[in-house]
Amino acid sequence: MSYIKIWIHAVWATKNRKPLLSKEIRTLVFEHIIENANKKNILIDSVNGHHDHVHVLFRLKNDQTISKVIQLIKGESGYWINSQKLTWEKFVWQREYFAVSIGESEVDRVRDYIRNQHSKHRTKPFGEIYEDFIKNYGFQVKG
DSSP: OOOOOEEEEEEEEBGGGOOOOOHHHHHHHHHHHHHHHHHTTOEEEEEEEETTEEEEEEEEOTTOOHHHHHHHHHHHHHHHHHHTTOSSSOOOBOSOOEEEEEOGGGHHHHHHHHHTHHHHHHHSOHHHHHHHHHHHTTOOOOO
């Protein structure tokens, strides 16, 4: 048996960053994401977000890829949101996402960061946090 422990912090937004995820909707969506992930054998550790985006901390298993896990989470949750008619317009996730590997020593810090999304967004809008994320992790942005 192969033993793998690769932590991934992924972030994605609603299409055009529309603020479609009220607190009540987020609660339902995040519970559903965890429930659906369990059925698909995806190891989600933490999930949270704000009115226009989601953060997920998960572990990859030996037969999983980042893109496949995120596709399963995003695709199914978007479908579920629409089937439950949780938003006043058709719900769509943005196609793009961010994903970075997290070292074991950083897991608690990332959990806290994800858990405290509400307080983070009281002081900084998602756009600024997005730019910080790009800069801090050294992503190259096409321009």
